[in-house]
Amino acid sequence: MWMIDMNNNSKREHVKVEYKIKVFDIGAGLPIIVLNETEAKQRDLFVGDRVEMEYKGKTTSAIVDTSPSMVKEGEVGVFIEIVDALKCMPGDRVVITPLGKPASVDYIRRKLDGNELHASEIEEIVKDLMANKLSEAELAVFVAGVYARGLNAEETVSLTNAIMQSGDTLDLGVSPVVDKHCAGGVAGNRTTMVVVPILAAAGAYMPKTSSRAITSAAGTADTMETLCNVSFTSDEIRDIVLKTHGCIVWGGGAHLAPADDKLIRIxxxxxxxxxxxxxxxxxAKKKAVGSQFLVIDLPIGRGTKFEDPSKAKELAKDFIDIGNRLNIKTQVFLTDGSDPIGYGVGPALECKDVFEVLQGAGPQDLFNKSCLLAGSLLEAAAIAPKGSGYEMAVGIIKSGKAFQKLREIVEAQGGSRNLSVDDLPIGKYKAEIYAEMDGRVDHISNSKIARIARAAGAPKVKGAGCVLKCEHGDRIRKGEVIIEIYSDSEAKLDYALKVAQEVNPVEFQKIVLGEYNKNNF
Structure with a gap:
């Protein structure tokens, strides 16, 4: 069926054509459709063109691809993304209309040329991103343009607001609302699960959205998922926080700043x-949950994202500046991230550290760092007098209130309030790695430890991972256990052992740093 839609402001006829749906039961990662190559050429549609699809009152934008054989003339091949958007079935008929190039493509080109973008132009780019009107190539050019040309403070605030407005916002109607962020890259650094219950027990509200692992052994969401559900809508998050004063949920489960997820994928x-x-x-994510006070942890040192402290300092200044412009009082800590924090690396093993810290024991570095971050928020929110936040955080832990608050949050998120260390699903297969020499530990590689833990099955297998039996500066004797590896299968355990032998994650101090003679000068 052919229909002609003439727009008086357009020089082009928009021909609407009806197609029969053929479903490819896989995800493409993008809203892509497949048309018959011959028919597409006849209708002046080419790879990369944009179209609008309409089905029973629902519409979505898509990018055209073509094939000589995957679909017949009169058919349109759609992937899961289109099926979910239109709620259509195989054999249903949809109307497809060609779309012109969006104005945002010109704005992307302007940024690539080094021009400053106005707030309205940035808003249009994000709007078209969310409407699937920009191809992956065009979005990649936008990212490249920002990388090469940069964003000034005004552009950054505009992009922040546009990303925040792309989804839901969490208006709690209460105060103070506090939040934290860590740049990541440090194995076992599970401070969020200690900081949130401290602040919540002190009377602040902390709607903490966290990430899952990409290359690490566990993200905070993976670790919290060992105890309870972490996927909630924004309305459910609001209810949990108003009830318990805190939550620890997966950011991807709620419709908060969804444009950011699309940009991250690019x-x-x-x-x-x-x-x-x-x-x-x-x-944008902090603004979306209504944060008023924010502490940011930027780990620096060997193997981190910020090996050069000067770059971390520059970023810290930018965070504070942008925070002020967004009315979010922001404090940034540059922390030592050259070695793992805590003993456990992997979801359940990190939970064990958290449980022990919240009971006044456990790894001292995780205890101290968590109380430092929590203390800064307690002071910023005027819950603790200036200079006494750390001591208040320690007191909340030692009183047992923080641990009870974590249990309360876990129960509100669908877990068991009475869960203990003994209930954690630690892998039943265990192997030990021994020191091959006497010496003092000089460095433990975050990335290598994470690689071993992932080989053992983390984060998918909650009980898989590593336990560090040594830390920087320890004197070790040959034959001492330096790492324990846990897994749910002997095959994964064997593989993790092979990886450990290959990467050698624990380095000992070297006496000789170099040797020179007349033959190598």
Whole structure:
């Protein structure tokens, strides 16, 4: 069926054509459709063109691909993304209308040329991103343009607000609302699960959204999921926080700043973190949950994202500046991230550390760092007098209130209030790695430890991972256990052992740092 839609403001006829749906039961990662190559050419549709699809009152945008054989003439091949958007079935008939190039493509080109973008232009780019009107190539050019040309403070605030407005916002109607963020890269650094119950027990509200692991052994959401559900809608998050004063949930489960997830998917393959886009990414999520006070942890040191402290200092200044512009009082700590924090690396093993810390024991570095971050928020929110936040955080832990608050939050998120360390699903298969020499531990590689834990099955297998039996500065004797590995299967355990032998995650101090003679000068 053919229909002609003439727009008086357009020089082009928009021909609406009806197609029969053929479903490819896989995800494409993007809203892509497949048309018969011959028919598409006849209708002046080419790979990369944009179309609008309409089905029973629902519409969505899509990018055209073509094939000589996957679909017949009169058919349109759709992937899971389109099926979910339109709620259509195989054999249903949809109307497809060609779309022109969106104005946001010109704005992307302007940024690539080094021009400053106005707030309305940035809003249009994000709007078209959410409407699937921009191809992956066009979005990649936008990321590249920001990487090469940068964003000034005004552009960064505009991008932050546009990303925040792309989804739901969490208006709790209460105060103070506090939050934290860690740049990541440090194995076992599970401070969120200690900080949230401290602040919640002190009377603040902390709607903490967290990430899952990408290359690490566990994200905070993976670790919390050992205890309870972490996927909630924004309305459910609001109810939990108003009831318990806190939550620890997966950010991807709620419709909060969803444009950021789309931009991250483009940035990740290129390992690009343009500073303005990184700032907007983090601050948009904080703005979306209504944060008033924010503490940011930027780990620095060997193997971290910020091996050069001067770059971390520059980023810290930017965070504070953007925070002020967004009315979020922000404090940044540069912390030592050159070695793992805590003993456990992997969801259940990290939970064990958290439980022990909240009972006044456990790894001292996790205890101290968590109380430092919590203390800064207690002072910023005027819950603790200036200079006494750390001591108040320690007192809340030692009183047992923080542990009871974590149990309360876990129960509100669908878990058991009475869960204990003994209930954690630690892998039943265990192997030990021994020191091959006497010496003092000089460095434990975060990335290598994470690689071993992932080989053992983490984060998918909650009980898999590593337990560190040594830390930086320890004197070790040959034959001492330095790492324990846990897994749910002997095959994974054997593989993790092979990885451990290959990567050698624990380094000992070297006496000789170099040797020179007349033959090598």
């Amino acid at each position: 940035r990740y393959p290129f390992r690009l973190d343009p500073r303005g886009m990184l700032l907007a990414s983090i601050m």
